[in-house]
Amino acid sequence: MPDIAGNLPVETAQPTPRKRHAKSQRRWELIIEASTALFKERGFAATSMQDISDRVGLQKGSLYYYVDSKEMLLFEILRDLHRGGEALVDHINFETGDPLGELRSYFVQISIYSGRHADRLGIFTRDFQFLDQAQQSEIIRERFMYRHATERLIALAKERGQVSDLLDVHTAAQTVLRAVTAVFEWYRPDGPLSIEEIAVQNAAILVQGLAAFGRT
Template identity: 50%
Template sequence: MTASARKTRRSKTEPSSARADANERWEQITRVATDLFRRKGFSSTSMQDISDAVGLLKGSLYYYIDSKEDLLFEILRDLHKDGERIIAQVEFDSGDPLHQLRTYLKRAAVFGALNADRLGIFLRDFHYVPAERQSEIISERRMYQKTVVALVTEAKELGLTNPNLDVSLAATLISGAVAGVHEWLHPDGPRPLDQAAEDIAEILTNSVRVPVELTAKPAAKKGRPRAKVSSRARRAPA
């Protein structure tokens, strides 16, 4: 039985106070495990390490999870469930897809900075998740790419991008760029996180926006008016 299944069973049979305590303990377990996986790596972290850090007997830890791999799966699935909430806020077919893209990318950048630990674990240790359970997380992660594809496609159809834009390539580049911000964008960095995320979103959105043509003629330079020279003066001998 998976951790989520066990939690579901408890929620139906335990008093509300017991459920609250169990949920609080579960949050503590995932928080502690996330920190250990980030610092030591999944393979170097033992169930004993986790139980010691949480303050539980090792046997009691199995009341909440079946295995270390089970815990890793729950942490990564929760990560992507949280990410889905950002996608849920996107207004597709809004008529202003580039605004929606920019807003989505800003939120995604902030999310990446605030969840750097879990994202780092995903990139480094995802292969430890049992193969039969990887597909669930992979399908959820593909939603990020599909969101960018949908918005860029709509923008192209509305003439807001270069008509020859390769949507798939553009979406891959944009998704890859925002997916990597957790490696260098930090909440306590030199610039306010919200401002930095805004700039990231602006740069990435402008990468597909059709350029504005500068058709206005340059203004004449201001200066002293030239004195008119008569034709007679121009013909005068030196």
């Protein structure tokens, strides 16, 4: 089971998926949607390529035009998930004079992303083990960026006196990041609060906890 906050792996080999023509992009999106739904409903091991073909409305042989294996589909689903997360990190302003405020905004966005992609995150948690070592390494390497960004913002907050010098950056980052990324485990779309409202409360609780540590 991988660390959902991310850990830097040793291997960095990156497998190359089958190339697709632009005119086939919509069909590929339907394949990814069907695979995601089936992996969520049945689990990776209990889903066959025939199941995916039937859900999309393709002949099984035609499915292999788009992808070589079920494992590659799983890899594509999880890699797309983490590529979306890269955009959140790219928008962080590390030059701000208010790193805790930036951390709060970052946590709001991660919480929303977690809630909106609960299906893929659930697949990640349960079925990551079915990827080969090279694929696992790439996914985990990409997840490391979340932890690195969190540690960097907390370190900047220490430099500016927004959090106590007693706070261990690594421990704090691991603790709060786990709370943020785990939103998908308990968020319910039909609940009393929207994912946006949950995200704002979640981020405020965590950041205020960091600011209060060692000061009481």
